[in-house]
Amino acid sequence: MQVLLVAIGSHGDVLPFIALGTELKRRGHAVLLAAPAPFADMADRAQLAFHGLGTQAEYDGFVAEPNLWHPRRGVRVTFGFVSALTEPVYRWIAAKWRPGEGIVAASTLSLGARVAQDKLGLPLVTVHVMPVLVESRHAPPILPGLPLPSFLSARLRHWIGRGADTYVIGPAALPGLNAFRAKLELPPVRRLRHWWNSPLRVLLGFPEWYAEPQPDWPRQAVQVGFPLADRCGDVDELTPTLAAFLKAGDPPVVFTYGSAMRQGQSFFDAAVRICRRMGRRGILLTPQDGQVPADLPPQILHAAYAPLSQLLPHCVALVHHGGIGTVAQALAAGIPQLVVPVAFDHFDEGQRLRRLGVGSVLSRHRFTPSRAVAKIERLLGNPDVTRACAMARARMLAENGVRTACDAIEDLRAVATRSSGAA
Template sequence: MQVFLVTMGSHGDVLPFVALGAELQGRGHAVRLAAPAPFAALADRAGLRFHPLGSPAEYDRMFGEPDFWHPRRGIHAAFAFNTAMTEPVFRWIEKDWRPAQGLVVASASSFGARVAQDRLGTPVVTVHVSPLLVESRSASPSLPGLSGSRFASSRLRHLAWRGADRLVVDPAALPRLNAFRAMLGLPPVGRLRHWWNSPLGVILMFPGWYCPPQPDWLSQIRQVGFPVADRLGDEEALDPDLLAFLEAGEPPLAFTYGSTMRHGAAFFEAALQICRRMGRRGILLSRREEQVPPNLPPDVVHVRYAPFGALLPRCVALVHHGGVGTVMHAFAAGIPQLVSPLAFDQFDGAERVERLGVGKRLSRGAFDPARAERRLRGLLSSGAVRAACRLAQLRMAGRNGVPEACDEIERLAGSIGLAGSSRSEL
């Protein structure tokens, strides 16, 4: 069976699709991956045939845009890239897809895949890696940057989301998307967050204990576990210098603001001060040297990248932005989390961390060394937090949503009669 994987976004968005591709290829399927151009090396390490979307310069401009990290204006910056990739994704599928031989597995923001489904009849399976992308009146996710929304009822939040769709989300995405659809003779999309779900199947890559299933979810939704894919990252093992640092003293605090953040200097300066105030060692994770304070003391180190699966179990706590992949790895490590969300699904991630009792939230505007120190001291001294972290760790142990999602992809392929849709048919 041919499987076309398509995704947009950052390292945390692309890595689960690389893991899906590696698993499906290991089952004997012919896999191709389309993703932003900077992830070519990641796909190559996984042995996947890769199709670049955009250029590295275009990708860098998107994440370098200051508005990208604004909780409301960021949606325009993100959709500018995603909608620009609609036609390239469609043409890639149109050129190589063959009826009755394969299907497309796509992220919600891979609009060209859904256009191909509408225009060509291509079977598409939608994959959501974050609960933010799933509508529900009974358990509506938190809205990015809307102060107080986490304290509102689910119904009020759902109504607020409908307003955000009408005033922010749809105006950012639909004009360019619908212009391309008109060129193909397709009717316009009326509401993006409804249309981006494939009627064939939707896979949610987060477990029920993190986001409980809801009675008003779409009938084609199937929920699996988190996509544990750290072994497919830039490196599989800890750098020897980092390993020596970890073994030379007490477990450190770890700090990250995400793989694509371009404006994190204030965060890492605060991180250094937090370590000093608490008398603790620290690890500052950032791919960009210029964000990190110069002349760090010996007990605080800067690391460009480290696999979380190997690093975080050796740390005492994680301070981060709230991306779902980072949240997942802190769960697996069984350590407390202090979350300072910036945009997109990070506010929802912060709320879920608090709800599960494994961490606290501190807004970007309130994030300073004194407040962060108080939050961290409270987390590290709490028996209830330790118990909640241990429970999350136990829930993570031995479960990986990647094989589960591939089982579902094969099941859906079999339901529409695709040749070679399961390992037993290969």
């Protein structure tokens, strides 16, 4: 079977698709991956046929934009990048897809794939890797820049959240999308967060115990669990320097603010002071130059990258932005998490961790050494948190999101054949 994979976003968006592609190729399928150009090396290491979207310079400009990390203004920056790739994605799929021979699986923001489904009738699987992408009147996710109090009813919070479609998401995403659809003689999209779900199948990359299924979720949605994929990254093992540091003392606290973050200097400055106050060792993870203090004490190590599945089991806690891939790795390691949310799904993930009893949240503006130390020490000293982390780790060991997602894609072969015939 031919499988065309499309992923648009940063490492956390692309890595799961590289993992899916690796497993599907192992099963004997012909896999082609389209993703932003900077991920060519990662695809090459996974031995996946790769088509680069855009250029390195365009991607660098996107992630370097300061407004990308604003809870509200980041939406416009994101969809500016997405809109530029919508037509290239459509053209690539139209050129590569062979009717009756395969399936397309695409990330949420791969809007060109969804357009191709509407125009060409091809079988498309939409993959949402975070719960914030799925609407619900019963359990509305927390949208960035919209901190609604929990005492409001779920329906009211959902209704207020729908305003984001009208005043934030729609104006940022729909003009460019609908201009392209008009060229293809397709009707305009009215509401993106409804349309971006494939009518054929939606895969949700998180388990039921993390985000309970809701009665008003799309009927074609299937939860497959977290597609853990960090060993498809820049390196798949700990470096000798990092391994030696872990062996040289007590388990450290790990600090990371995401692979694409360019404005993390204050976060890492605070991380150094947190470690000093706690008398603990620390690891600062960031690939970007200029974000970490130049003269680190010997008990703190800076690493550009490390596969979290190999690192976190040797650590005592994780302080991070709240990206879903990072969340999942800490759950698998069974360690508590302090989330300092920035934008996107970070606020929603933080609240889910708090409800599970495995983490806490501290706003970016309140992230000071004294407050962070108090939060971390409460997490480490609470036996209920320890038990909740152990339970999460056991649940993660019992699941394999990549394998389950690939099973679901293979199960659609008959549906895809009927869909192609109808088209």
